[in-house]
Amino acid sequence: MLETNIKSPGVYINELNAFANSVVPVATAVPAFIGYTPQAAYEGRSYTNVAQKITSFAEFQAIYCIPDPPAPAPPTKQYAPQYYLVQQKAQPTDPNYMVINGAYYSIVPDPNTIYHLYNSIQLFYQNGGGDAYIVSVGGYGAQSGTPAAPGTQIVNPNVKLTDLMGGLQLLLNEEEPTMYICPEATLLSIADNGTLMQEMLLQSSNMQTAISIFDIIGGKNPDPIMYTNDITTFRNNTGVNGLNYGTAYYPFIGTTIMQSQDIDYTNLFGGDIKQLAPIINPPASADPTLTTIINSIETPSGTPLTVTQYNNSLINASKLYSTIIKQILNDANTLPPSGAMAGVMTTIDNQEGVWQAPANVSIVGAASLPIRLSESQQANLNMDAVSGKSVNAIRFFNGIGILVWGARTLDGNSGDWKYLSVRRTVTFLEQSCKLAAHPYVFQPNDMNTWAAVTAMISSFLTSVWKEGGLQGASASDAFSVSCGLGTTMTSDDILNGFMNVMVKVAVVRPAEFIVITFQQQMAVSS
Structure with a gap:
């Protein structure tokens, strides 16, 4: 309270801040x-x-x-990549392939769906x-309807x-x-x-x-x-x-x-079961159970089953189909x-x-x-x-x-x-101190402000040192904070409205290389 604002007799209370502002640590993992x-x-x-x-x-x-x-409809697939089994003339160099009925099949995605x-x-x-x-x-964009070339980088x-x-x-x-x-x-x-x-x-x-x-x-x-x-x-x-x-x-x-419920036959050949059928159920050795399931998927009658139910039926009826799904799941x-x-x-x-x-x-x-x-x-x-x-x-x-x-x-x-860790720690310290110094913008650039800012940053760095974020036997070994005329500022700095604060920190560094030295010594008598 300024004395010039007191104009009538009475008792007045003037509260003074006994403590400097504090530095609130910024979030480090966002x-x-x-x-x-x-x-x-x-x-x-x-x-x-x-x-x-x-x-x-x-x-x-x-x-x-x-x-x-x-309910009872199954949950919506939030991500549904499309895959194709492409027959190869020889063993592919890319490891993502299967041997089916003596033939090599590369498992490749539709790149537009990845x-x-x-x-x-x-x-x-x-x-x-x-x-x-x-x-x-x-x-997500539209499917291309064609597989990527086996062994090429997906774009x-x-x-x-x-x-x-x-x-x-x-x-x-x-x-x-x-x-x-x-x-x-x-x-x-x-x-x-x-x-x-x-x-x-x-x-x-x-x-x-x-x-x-x-x-x-x-x-x-x-x-x-x-x-x-x-x-x-x-x-x-x-x-x-x-x-x-x-x-x-x-x-x-x-x-x-x-998980297994995230990949099913709708993720193969763009959902076209007709292209999958000859691979898992060759006409020359057709399995009657598989044939019935595939026909029900192609032309459902009565009350059709859900995709999950059809998929579980295929898994139970065909070990090959189950292996294909697992292989695709590994890639996805x-x-x-x-x-x-x-x-x-x-x-x-x-x-x-x-x-x-x-x-x-x-x-x-x-x-x-x-x-x-x-x-x-x-x-x-x-x-x-x-x-x-x-x-x-x-x-x-x-x-x-x-x-x-x-x-x-x-x-x-x-x-x-x-x-x-050093880069992220210094960024954490810089941004925390920067935000804490905002209230002092336009404050008088004098010794009182310098002391308040120095005390505020020093208190913050002391707490970081106690938590193990700075190295040193004492706080004075871990950091130093300077702010004042003749140390971090000149008279021209003050005239131009600059308040310079110098903070030095000894940041902990990881022990990336630990060297243990062994040396033999002669036996000694007890």
């Missing part, structure tokens, strides 16, 4: 998913090309999934995900670079997301995928609030020997800007997201790991802190890997002398299972930013 969804509408409002925050998979289903029909976002969201929540942003850039023409770039730009208005994830980027051409990755890295470095998590084209069906070509292509396409804000994981992971369940990694980071952040490296942990729902990398094979992924772009491996260990075995950014040769 991914933003960009891609295609079954639908994007809720209560008459469209959510296409809208950055919408959700807090659970139930919310995702309410907005982005097609409602289920009334999408990854829906299953990636499920992986995210299965691994402990929480708050997330969804940017739906459209619904979905319905997945367009312009759509995904537009969704990414919507996030320029959102400062809360801390991860950018685009699972369907691997369905673009190699050139378009490179353009999108470079744009994501550029936006991440400009915003300084989020990292970009990448999947690698070729990680689904890697060649056991030539897989390094996919890694080289990835490194060549990511550019040189914003590398410390990007991280990549390899290979894809075989999951258990889709091989997913890019970015969604799972967002869930892993969320869990680690909540349990231990953002400074804990998201590695040496398992992935919930991961059941297999398309390639089992050895220690020597991972060495070339982890360190690259030319580009320095590190790729984090997902590996299988006997007796342990599948583990995330890497914690580096794409800036692998940087002394400051090679580790993902």
Whole structure:
């Protein structure tokens, strides 16, 4: 209260703030998913090309999934990839094939029907995900009606670079997301995928609030020997800007997201049972039971059974049909790991802190890997002398299972930013302090304000140090905060309205290489 405002006799109370404002830690694990969804509408409002925050998979289903029909009808299939069995003259080089009646059949999808976002969201929540942003850039496109060429990289023409770039730009208005994830980027051409990755890295470095998590084209069906070509292509396409804000994981992971009820005969040959019938029930040795089931599906009479009931009948009547469904299910369940990694980071952040490296942990729902990398094979992924772009491996260990075995950014040769946990911790500290300093904009640029800001940031960093986020025997060893004339500012800075705060932190780094030295010594008498 100013004395000039007191004009009549009496007793007045003037309250003074005894404590500085506090720094409220920002959220560290809020991914933003960009891609295609079954639908994007809720209560008459469209959510296409809208950055919408959700807090659970139930919310995702309410907005982005097609409602289920009334019982007793089966639930709606939210994702229905189409597959074909294509007979080959010789044994295919691609491992995704079957031998049926002495002939080789490649199992290949209709590329227009392959999408990854829906299953990636499920992986995210299965691994402990929480708050997330969804940017739906459209619904699923039309089927092509033709299979992809066996052994070729799947490129979905319905997945367009312009759509995904537009969704990414919507996030320029959102400062809360801390991860950018685009699972369907691997369905673009190699050139378009490179353009999108470079744009994501550029936006991440400009915003300084989020990292970009990448999947690698070729990680689904890697060649056991030539897989390094996919890694080289990835490194060549990511550019040189914003590398410390990007991280990549390899290979894809075989999951258990889709279950047996999610794949049936309607996912084969575009739902045309006539093309499937001669394969599972050859005319020369037709099974009467199978013939009856297939005829009932083609020309139902009376009260027809549901698709689920017909499918169960086929599974019980034909071991071959059951094997085909399992093979297709394995292919459909091989997913890019970015969604799972967002869930892993969320869990680690909540349990231990953002400074804990998201590695040496398992992935919930991961059941297999398309390639089992050895220690020597991972060495070339982890360190690259030319580009320095590190790729984090997902590996299988006997007796342990599948583990995330890497914690580096794409800036692998940087002394400051090679580790993902360091990058994310510093971003967390920067953004928390930045938001806490907002109330001091337009405050007097004098010693009182400098002391308040210094005390506020110091108190916050002390709490982070106590939790294990900074290293040092004491708080003074872990950080320092400076603000004042002659230390961080000059007289010209004050005249021009600048208040400079210098914060130095000793961030904890992962013990990536543990060396245990053994040496023999001579026996000594007791």
